[in-house]
Amino acid sequence: MTHTPSDPRQLLIVEDDEAFARTLKRSFERRGYAVEVARSPEEMNALLATFRPGYAVVDLKLGGASGLACVQTLRALDPAMRIVVLTGFASIATAVEAIKLGASYYLAKPSNTDDIEAAFERAEGNAETPLDARPSSIKTVEWEHIHRVLVETDFNISETARRLGMHRRTLARKLEKRQIR
Incomplete structure (x- = not known):
């Protein structure tokens, strides 16, 4: 399926959860988007040859x-592309990295088509966003630190555990309690 780069209704979904990807694809197609799905970076790169x-x-x-x-x-392919990053557990570290690398918006799962489409439309930040006056808990600070190191190691669990000075199984248990996607 080949489309011109200027067609703004072309959508690429990069998601390894097949059921979720299928649901998003159908929902966006009903809204008039031409949608392709990739389940890995390799599939994405292959699709980008023609899409x-x-x-x-x-x-x-x-x-x-x-x-x-x-x-x-x-x-790098298209600086004007609107990119939304989805995750099962939002952390400050990955949100910052996603935006620095070019994502337009960062949403925690579960997010639906309405949330994603609204995020596509948000071009500017909102200075009126209320500040959270509640201090972070120790568990949240720990989780954000773990997630920051995960990002630094490209999600390599063994290397992350080594850098954090903890046993790999301990890290795996902590990650199971708070899913990252």
Whole structure:
């Protein structure tokens, strides 16, 4: 399926959860988008040989790969592309990295088509966003630190555990309690 780069209704979904990807695809097709789905960075790169989306939805964690690398590739392909990153657990570290690499917006799952489409339309930040006066808990600070190191190691669990000075199984248990996607 070949589309022109200027067609703004072309959408690429990079998501390894097949059921979720299928649901998003159908929902966006009902809204008039031409949609392609890739389940990995490799599938995404193969699709980009013939498909030029104006929009992309990228899962942060794609099996053992990071969706941040996909964001970087997509931004290099088309600086005007609207890219939304989805994740099962939002952390400040990955949100910052996603935006620095070119994502337009960062949403925590579960997000629906309305949330994603609204994020595509948000071009500017909102200075009126209320500040959270509640201090972060120790668990939140710990989780954000773990997630920051996960990003630095490209989601390599063994290397992350080594850098954090904890046993790999301990880290795996912590990650199971708070899913990252």
